[in-house]
Amino acid sequence: MAARDLHGPDAPWGDFGVVGQRNRKVDGMDKATGCAIYADDIQLPGMLYAKTLRSPHAHALIRSIDTAKAEALPGVYAVLVGDELPIPYGVIPWTQDEHVLAVEKVRFIGDEVAAVAAVDEDTANAALELIEVEYKPLRAFFDAEEALSNPEPAIHTSKKDVGNLSKHVRLEFGEVDAAAQSADILIDEEYSFHSTTHAAIEPHCAVAQCSPDGKLTLWSSTQITHYVHRALSRVLELEPEKIRVIQPYLGGAFGGKSDPFSLEFIVSALARKTGRPVKLLWTREEVFYAHRGRHAMKMKYRTSAQADGRITSVDANILIDGGSYSSFGLVTTYYSGQLLTGPYDFPSYRFDSTRVFTNKPPCGPKRGHGSVQPRFAFESQLDEVATKLGIDPIEIRRKNFQGDFTKTVNAQRITSNGFLACLDSVERGSDWKNKHGQLPLGRGLGVAGSMYISGTNYPVYPNEMPQAGIQLQVDRSGIVTVFTGANDIGQGSNTMIATVVAEELGLDIRNIRVISADTDLCPVDLGAYSSRITFMVGNACIDAARKLRTQIVGAVASEWDVDARRVSMMGGKVFDLEDSQRVIPSRDAFQIAEAQLETLGATGSYNTPTLGGDYRGGTIGASPAYSFTAHVADVSVDTETGRITCNKVWIAHDCGRALNPMLVEGQMEGSAYMGVAEALMEDHHMNRFGLHAGPSLLDYRIPTSCDTPELESIIVESIDPEGPYGAKEAGEGPLHPAIPAIANAVYDAVGIRLRHLPFTPGKVLEALDAKC
Amino acid sequence: MRAYRLEVNGDKIEIAAPEHWTLLEVLRYKLGLTGTKQGCDKGDCGACTVLVDGEPELACLLLPGAVEGKKILTIEGLAPAHRCRGGEGADPIQESFDEAGALQCGFCQPGVMLSARALLNREPHPSCEQIADSLSGNLCRCTGYKQIYDAVEAAADKEAELKTQGAD
């Protein structure tokens, strides 16, 4: 039974004992000492090494593939080509357009064509050189507009009727045009967001082992074990019960490890073929081509408002460059419009979003999936409205605040909403009132706000089963082990889980063990995406732990012959509330309960309430709760060189209750850092041949310690009625405002509006010239 | 194949590896010291940082022959070395990184912690600028560096305190 609504946001035993503490992470010491095993750290006896051959063409038909010479090379154990695994896959069931290795055609430079397993990487690479592929190049598209206006050649031939269109969504709420016509002010501008990528420091890696009786084990650096499990079963035509997927320690993901990836199927198929374990570790360059990063978007926004600053309508037209495959693109297209409708009240709203295929690495979900780009455009535009009306930019945001426990214009339910407190915090923190508009030329402050989902209401594949499941096991030693399908990708979900279970059972957090993301051992969880784990898995933990605690409390009460309401669990002890002499260690209580009842354990789950608008697509963007953020950025603009320096960002984020403030701050800082980087440094750019302009961690410029601004996190806790103890999310929301806050700060500093990312010195100088 | 005599984490080791293998490959795939990470294999990320005679070096850019006769310290050697000096728990750097929440995914952190260790060995009371400078070769994609700075400062304080205690 689903856990939702069964438990309020209060502490289980009066006061919180573990929640709210800055506890160390449960796996911190493993990481600190180098003991933590990541995918590439796995070495199995007799292991082979795989490599893949990639297309040098951006768009071409495959005439023939000859692998004979490669197969004959000593040390080569197997070669794999696309025809051997013809079943397509893709994370969204309705748009499965990917193959493990190319079938018939290639769609971007770097598309994989053949794979080799050999005794070592050098031999595998040598074998790739011996594979002969004959291509017939086709016209390639690197520009979304061009691809859209030319249906032929279609990048996906199965979509001939729609040319290179990947997805189109148009939704309108209220009378947008009428509102615009009668408004006092109308701002109509174009914006563009470039593509950026995740660049997690750990490259993707997968290792597979296949036993002679057909049982396959895959270790993969994935953030969604469950979907990989399902995809493997389909593509390899192997019963799911024969597959075990394990996520070892993961070295960062940010959305970049959420699709099922070719390497996972390749090692599995090669392990099956050779009967030996196979590893495939992508090079850094390959990771750049695998991409799945932020979609480039061209956005037209028209916002109308009354003279007092109240927004009356927002009209958006968005062209999304999807790259060569669908990935999560269907959702991205919806998110580009659906997630903009807070923290402000829009009386009317329309968006028209079109995703197009191009011959570039496929885009996908990156931290703040689909909503970071529109947020940049809208928050920039809102600033213009404020300037034109002579209203303070923070004030205009207050004025348009939608409130809590309300509905958005697109019929999404908003529960707790701490946005006003976020605005107050960054206003105070940055000394806004004395600084905005008052700093010397070249220095400025800018503000922006945002909202984000705490999980999506509906799973990627429709089903009635829980979104999150938890299993608890109790040991006589006093330890409780939690089994969870949730993926800890560095964000600290295992620690969150231990925090909740320790709180419920009154245990020291160090006495909780967490076993996660192993499909043989753990109940299903849908994985680390859409900021869902704290909310959903946290609730499932409470559900399970309360059942267990009822058993333990009941057993101790009957042992002591007192009413169960007198028995409490706190600080590793179980005690009688009315007799301070009667206190035993939790371990003893576990043993009493085990003796009276049976082997102890409990399960728990969480499923979402029915939410969303009553229209096609109305469930996309529905979330059981939303987080809210405000940033103020302090920038300097060098008018000689055009260089922007971000000096500091104040980040106020409403995460609901902060279960571990230290972990929340880490997410806020990491998010803001990434947003600043996207505004000023990063550019996932393909040149006119479809080649990546700089597929390395040097050329793709991510900030070093010296490039990162000072970051100040201010946690705002609006206690959510449905979150675990009132918690929401912190991993993605706090990225959004960084980019428009910088754009708005640049306006405050030098009076130019930068509408096209990234904000390079060239664009700054051009805008300064145009202004003179 | 070529044979090397290396001193890793205090142990003298003889090991053979293909001639073009880097120190990083030898550490990870021959010696099983997988705490040293590979993020780019070409000198851009700093994840493979090890200490060679106390100085941070990128193992992916070093051939093992270049460090024969020198003392190599990897992340696995840090806590044991601290114990050898009579310390408790792990090295103060490791403890502080854990306490400050700096270990998000942890993949960059062996390199970051060793760079920080080298800094504190050289400069027990570093300024903020010195910390940022000495970590600028170690990319971290998770933290935004703030909790890393907090950790290094806390480690410096902790070591200063240990020294005063020792002097008492």
Ligand code: FES
């Ligand atoms: S792996 Fe050596 S610097 Fe990146």
Ligand code: FES
């Ligand atoms: S902690 Fe993940 S890269 Fe630094």
